[in-house]
Amino acid sequence: MSTAVALEPVIGIEIHVQLATRTKMFCRCSLSFGDPPNTHTCPVCLAHPGVLPVVNAEAIRLGIVAALALGCEIAPRSVFHRKNYFYPDLPKAYQITQFDEPLGVGGHFSVLQPDGELDVGITRVHLEEDAAKLLHLSSGGRRAGAEQSVVDFNRGGTPLAEIVTEPDLRSASDAAEFLRQLQQTMRQLGVSDCNMEEGSMRADANVSVRPVGSTELGTKTELKNMNSFRFLERGVEAEIARQVALVEAGERIAQETLHFDPSTGELHSLRSKEEAHDYRYLPEPDLVPVVPAREWVEEIRSTLGELPVDRRRRWMADFGISFEDAEVLSETVELGAYFEDVASRVDPKSAANWIRGELRSQLKDSGTPPWESRATPERLAELIQLVGDGQIGSSAGQEVLAEVVASGRPPAQIVDEKGLRQIQDSDALGAIVYELLAANPKEAEQLKAGKHKLIGFFVGQVMKETKGSADPKKVQELIRERTS
Amino acid sequence: MESRTAEESIAAILAGETSSAELVEDAIRRSEDDPWGAFLARDGERARARAKEIDAAAERPPLAGVPIAIKDVLSTRDLETTAGSQILKGFRPVYTATCVERLEQAGAVVVGKTNMDEFAMGSSTENSSYQLTKNPWDLGTVPGGSSGGSAATVAARQVPWSLGSDTGGSIRQPAALCGVVGMKPTYGAVSRYGLIAFASSLDQVGPFARTVRDSALLLSHIVGQDPRDSTSLDWWKPIEMPTAERLDGVKIGVIQEMLDNGIEPGVKAATEAAIATAEGLGAEITEVSLPSSRHGIAAYYLIAPAEASTNLSRFDGMRYGARAEAEDLLEHFERTRGEGFGPEVKRRIMLGTFALASGYYDAYYARAQKVRTLIVRDFVAAFENVDLLLSPTSPTTAFKIGERVDDPYAMYTSDVCTIPMSLAGLPAISIPCGLADGLPVGLQLSGPAFSENDLFSAAHALEQAIAFDATPAGVA
Numbered sequence: 001m002s003t004a005v006a007l008e009p010v011i012g013i014e015i016h017v018q019l020a021t022r023t024k025m026f027c028r029c030s031l032s033f034g035d036p037p038n039t040h041t042c043p044v045c046l047a048h049p050g051v052l053p054v055v056n057a058e059a060i061r062l063g064i065v066a067a068l069a070l071g072c073e074i075a076p077r078s079v080f081h082r083k084n085y086f087y088p089d090l091p092k093a094y095q096i097t098q099f100d101e102p103l104g105v106g107g108h109f110s111v112l113q114p115d116g117e118l119d120v121g122i123t124r125v126h127l128e129e130d131a132a133k134l135l136h137l138s139s140g141g142r143r144a145g146a147e148q149s150v151v152d153f154n155r156g157g158t159p160l161a162e163i164v165t166e167p168d169l170r171s172a173s174d175a176a177e178f179l180r181q182l183q184q185t186m187r188q189l190g191v192s193d194c195n196m197e198e199g200s201m202r203a204d205a206n207v208s209v210r211p212v213g214s215t216e217l218g219t220k221t222e223l224k225n226m227n228s229f230r231f232l233e234r235g236v237e238a239e240i241a242r243q244v245a246l247v248e249a250g251e252r253i254a255q256e257t258l259h260f261d262p263s264t265g266e267l268h269s270l271r272s273k274e275e276a277h278d279y280r281y282l283p284e285p286d287l288v289p290v291v292p293a294r295e296w297v298e299e300i301r302s303t304l305g306e307l308p309v310d311r312r313r314r315w316m317a318d319f320g321i322s323f324e325d326a327e328v329l330s331e332t333v334e335l336g337a338y339f340e341d342v343a344s345r346v347d348p349k350s351a352a353n354w355i356r357g358e359l360r361s362q363l364k365d366s367g368t369p370p371w372e373s374r375a376t377p378e379r380l381a382e383l384i385q386l387v388g389d390g391q392i393g394s395s396a397g398q399e400v401l402a403e404v405v406a407s408g409r410p411p412a413q414i415v416d417e418k419g420l421r422q423i424q425d426s427d428a429l430g431a432i433v434y435e436l437l438a439a440n441p442k443e444a445e446q447l448k449a450g451k452h453k454l455i456g457f458f459v460g461q462v463m464k465e466t467k468g469s470a471d472p473k474k475v476q477e478l479i480r481e482r483t484s
Numbered sequence: 485m486e487s488r489t490a491e492e493s494i495a496a497i498l499a500g501e502t503s504s505a506e507l508v509e510d511a512i513r514r515s516e517d518d519p520w521g522a523f524l525a526r527d528g529e530r531a532r533a534r535a536k537e538i539d540a541a542a543e544r545p546p547l548a549g550v551p552i553a554i555k556d557v558l559s560t561r562d563l564e565t566t567a568g569s570q571i572l573k574g575f576r577p578v579y580t581a582t583c584v585e586r587l588e589q590a591g592a593v594v595v596g597k598t599n600m601d602e603f604a605m606g607s608s609t610e611n612s613s614y615q616l617t618k619n620p621w622d623l624g625t626v627p628g629g630s631s632g633g634s635a636a637t638v639a640a641r642q643v644p645w646s647l648g649s650d651t652g653g654s655i656r657q658p659a660a661l662c663g664v665v666g667m668k669p670t671y672g673a674v675s676r677y678g679l680i681a682f683a684s685s686l687d688q689v690g691p692f693a694r695t696v697r698d699s700a701l702l703l704s705h706i707v708g709q710d711p712r713d714s715t716s717l718d719w720w721k722p723i724e725m726p727t728a729e730r731l732d733g734v735k736i737g738v739i740q741e742m743l744d745n746g747i748e749p750g751v752k753a754a755t756e757a758a759i760a761t762a763e764g765l766g767a768e769i770t771e772v773s774l775p776s777s778r779h780g781i782a783a784y785y786l787i788a789p790a791e792a793s794t795n796l797s798r799f800d801g802m803r804y805g806a807r808a809e810a811e812d813l814l815e816h817f818e819r820t821r822g823e824g825f826g827p828e829v830k831r832r833i834m835l836g837t838f839a840l841a842s843g844y845y846d847a848y849y850a851r852a853q854k855v856r857t858l859i860v861r862d863f864v865a866a867f868e869n870v871d872l873l874l875s876p877t878s879p880t881t882a883f884k885i886g887e888r889v890d891d892p893y894a895m896y897t898s899d900v901c902t903i904p905m906s907l908a909g910l911p912a913i914s915i916p917c918g919l920a921d922g923l924p925v926g927l928q929l930s931g932p933a934f935s936e937n938d939l940f941s942a943a944h945a946l947e948q949a950i951a952f953d954a955t956p957a958g959v960a
């Protein structure tokens with residue numbers, strides 16, 4: 001080790017999300033995933049001579065939604081540019097993208113953590129079109145040595161929002177968690193389905209290291225296209241380790257673009273800065289600047305509703321549920337609404353437990369989501385209340401829930417029909433306890449003398465006598481009263 | 485058969501004196517007898533069928549089946565469209581340009597596609613990779629460019645009118661050299677959808693015709709917003725047929741910079757005669773200066789090639805057009821484009837590529853855009869005092885074939901009088917105003933954005949007074 005100084009990683013993320021529009025960014029071809037190649041094309045997205053792009057207004061709206069959700073300022077005027085480079089997946093040989101005048105700038109995104117919050121600066125949100133898909137046909141599968149390359153233009157022209165963060169992340173796991181919560185937000189706002197496997201959310205990470213305490217940034221490398229949270233985390237971890245090792249060995253870090261191979265855990269260099277393209281950016285003369293009306297932006301803002309992060313924060317504060325409960329229950333808008341409904345009727349913590357525990361496991365086989373099941377929030381709340389009040393035991397509660405899920409009938413009715421109600425009556429239970437203590441004088445004496453584990457013996461006897469319908473808590477209370 | 489103007493043709497059809505079929509047949513015959521080399525592609529069969537259809541229809545469309553020729557830069561479905569380039573040899577588009585579609589709907593019958601400088605880059609049509617087009621007034625001279633075929637075909641009376649495109653003068657200059665009327669509308673007046681782009685922020689489609697009224701009639705059927713072109717404008721006031729005979733009270737500014745330097749004496753004399761005619765019609769003539777316009781050519785030859793360099797990048801032989809055999813991707817691009825593009829196109833792609841290169845952008849492209857803004861301001865200031873501006877269209881009459889091919893700069897100066905209006909996006913019209921040594925001279929009138937009706941009116945009054953009625957030898 002040539003240096004004893006501790007190093008810290010500095011990570012920024014660039015995310016591309018495919019906007020959930022019906023049609024492409026600049027033509028009216030429908031979007032598809034998995035359809036036969038080149039079935040969603042037209043002269044515009046194939047760049048025939050003489051065609052012109054026309055901006056998809058819905059893509060602008062979704063871009064504004066994304067930018068507002070990330071706390072960005074919506075630019076009164078944003079401009080599309082041409083980014084020029086020759087490649088067969090780019091039929092115009094330029095990508096239409098926003099460059100120095102993006103749709104949204106200067107936001108931030110709060111990542112909730114078990115022990116606080118992490119604030120990640122959002123540099124910009126801009127709109128662009130996706131390239132087509134290149135398929136390299138060779139026996140080996142890798143691009144090098146491919147015998148043939150074919151292009152599927154279905155994806156070409158798909159609307160994308162690119163979100164760029166400040167270098168505010170300090171660990172691979174923070175980066176993955178940021179991405180997870182960003183995905184949740186974009187999904188719940190209907191911006192994108194953010195499916196990493198299908199490529200509707202793609203992340204690149206900029207990674208550098210520097211001595212702890214330094215404010216300068218080290219030379220960064222760019223990790224391209226990690227298609228799962230786990231690969232992102234592993235890839236960034238591997239890159240941090242590589243850079244730390246280089247710095248500690250006194251070597252320089254080269255600015256380059258890397259690809260993480262999850263099967264081997266290795267990083268491969270894609271291209272270095274020396275080979276960088278000159279994209280010859282040019283304001284797109286075929287389009288006019290995007291000038292969203294103030295009123296439109298405010299109208300969109302008013303439709304955002306409560307963001308997932310705010311909802312979770314509120315649940316944790318007002319309902320007292322755990323970070324983990326909040327994370328799981330806010331997974332979808334529907335589940336969150338279901339939980340809120342139940343939590344408004346009964347103890348929220350119990351609501352969280354029942355939904356995450358028993359309800360989820362009972363619905364597992366059918367695959368029905370809670371909000372579509374017969375266990376409506378009202379019914380579930382009634383059931384939770386019955387258990388909470390000690391009217392029925394928790395195992396009886398499971399039985400009742402199964403019946404509610406099957407029939408949707410009121411839990412109280414099911415309890416009565418099945419005779420599951422626990423005996424709460426102190427006088428009735430008191431009499432049984434009195435008789436049992438009298439019938440077992442030796443054990444009663446020992447219990448009085450301090451042999452507390454015998455309390456279980458008496459509770460068991462009472463439960464046996466009442467065929468399980470007594471409230472064990474109540475029984476315990478009564479035995480204690482009479483033996484102390 | 486005598487050649488009629490479009491307006492006369494429509495009247496004759498409506499009067500039952502002739503039919504669309506007869507006129508289209510005549511146009512096809514004339515297009516096939518083409519010593520001028522005006523046509524690249526002909527569409528006789530479909531034209532005949534369309535004419536028959538129009539003649540048989542219960543209600544005649546407004547243009548009644550009058551034939552028209554289209555510059556080969558406009559996309560026409562199933563009809564070979566090359567933009568004068570080898571890289572598009574044999575290319576049959578799958579769609580028709582909006583403006584052509586509108587004309588067809590209005591009852592114009594497309595008989596063929598006209599020759600042009602490759603990708604509209606040139607001022608003589610000598611840059612066509614297919615053939616030369618000769619000026620009907622003197623077969624040893626060029627017809628101008630880049631819409632040389634569209635200008636020559638009207639001058640040669642093969643068709644009464646045609647469509648061209650104008651980026652820095654590509655309609656007005658050939659109209660002037662061929663003695664016909666050529667008009668470039670306000671930028672955004674006519675949809676560019678289907679116009680193979682040269683310089684997107686400058687390109688405009690416009691009419692060639694023998695009369696100002698035909699020119700207005702043709703334009704009236706192609707203007708208007710197109711949902712497929714975001715830069716097209718809502719055209720709320722219709723183009724009217726001009727009737728003015730006088731110019732009483734019209735303030736016309738003569739652009740000093742365009743009468744001073746490098747103007748041929750014959751052109752200057754004809755222009756001065758036209759000014760006197762305008763004054764005689766009641767116009768108030770003043771002198772106007774556009775000081776920044778002298779930088780017009782420099783700015784234009786940065787902006788236009790910059791846009792062209794990216795517009796032409798799509799021609800890679802992958803999805804359509806000519807493709808060269810190659811071992812790998814780089815060789816494919818190099819050979820397809822190396823063999824497909826001609827020298828002038830390559831020159832401008834190189835110019836534009838450098839102008840946009842990182843590190844040079846501010847010095848070239850961004851600065852050229854600033855000059856463009858200054859030119860716009862000059863015009864705005866000028867139009868505070870005058871209604872219209874007047875200048876020669878071209879500093880010279882038609883020059884000899886081959887005379888300027890080896891001197892790009894001399895070729896570029898052909899557009900010195902037309903480029904400033906292009907950079908400012910303004911409408912301008914060129915009408916014939918006389919002959920100099922037997923060759924036509926064009927007079928350019930330009931006005932503020934959306935002043936098409938005023939321009940046509942003034943041009944009509946001048947046209948009537950000048951009464952230019954010469955025809956090229958051998959043309960009937």
Ligand SMILES: [Zn+2]
Nearest residue numbers: 027029042045
């Ligand atoms: Zn399309």
